[in-house]
Amino acid sequence: MLRRLAGVIVAVVAFVAAPLVAQADSITDLGVVYEATYALVGTGTGTETYQVTVTAQTSGSTLPGSFLTSLAIKIAPSIDSFSLVSGPAVSTLTAGGIDAKGCSGDGGGFVCDAFTPISMPGGLVTLILNETIETETLFTGALEASIKAEYCMVETGIESTDLNCPESQNGGITSRGISLTPVPEPITMVLGSTGLLVLGYAARRRLFALGVGSKPRRE
Secondary structure: OHHHHHHHHHHHHHHHHOOOOOOOOOEEEOOEEEEEEEEEEEEEOOEEEEEEEEEEEOOOOOOOOOEEEEEEEEOOOOOOEEEEEEOOOOOEEEEOOEEOOEEOOOOOOEEEEEEEEEEOOOOEEEEEEEEEEEOOOOOOOOOOEEEEEEEEOOOOOHHHHOOOOOHHHEEEEEEEEEOOEEOOOHHHHHHHHHHHHHHHHHHHHHHHHOOOOOOOOOO
């Protein structure tokens, strides 16, 4: 009985040590599936910097012949600063949301990326940003963050590489609440898991020393 108890304790410690990633529901608009994740990557005096990943799976788009031209994300009421990590070709970041012409410069807290138009339906579009916000202002509630996207029915040729969409050719706008999914930093997961495993091993050795369990006998 005591040996089983020792085994259960070690198993529980090992389970806790396994990194867990919270899951949030994606959203679908105009046939495109959007997801957004974040990880804390730095802190300052009264500020936190998050790396935010926004994805748009466009293969199910209901706007064939149109182009995805911009994406915007809002993770807090306001943004202190932001920078591009990676994104679609010719990504150009501006503060503000989206209107019928694309990135509008209006809308507090939004960061918008205008890029070379991507033909619909296409594949996976990924935008990664670093955003610095005031401490403890990150939107973590269900559908509390916001995402926007703009589609344009641009002509072929030179207009298909224009970052501005003529309002008369607007093909649709996504503007929806989205839940941010927290993703633990890799180094945090490694250190946390390693530390808990060491504690579990030490606890098991301690139990053996006290006679609670015994080492397996070799055949």
